Amino acid sequence: MPTTLANSLAVTTLVVTDVDRARKFYAEQLGLTLLDENQFSCRFGAGKGSQLTVRRGTPPASGPTVAHFEVDDIEAVIRELTSRGVKFEEYEAPKTVNFIAEVGPARGAWFKDPDGNVLGVRQGPVPAAG
Secondary structure, three states: OOOOHHHOOOEEEEEEOOHHHHHHHHHHHOOOEEEEEOOOEEEEEOHHHOEEEEEEOOOOOOOOEEEEEEOOOHHHHHHHHHHOOOOEOOOEOOEEEOOEEEEOOEEEEEEEOOOOOEEEEEEOOOOOOO
């Protein structure tokens, strides 16, 4: 049986300037499970088998959301992460109120890691996987 990408684990990779600082942020502040690390990168596990890698490099200037987490209770997640020192962003487009924007049938909120990578949390219907 040929290997296809549709049957492969996709892992988001973010570029950071300081892997040690990123490890602390993703493990301690976001609560992700550290799966593997070396001098150049760390890989974390998140829910439902998803994974996230941070690697040393030069991050791009702050831009669009690079990854988001699907959550069941966005307010509870914002409270928990805020209590750990994560700072959520307010935006005009899409307009956020108390950090949360209505985006179609979903709700979203965004924060940045120490290198300015924009991450989000999203509550709403999740498209079915192929």
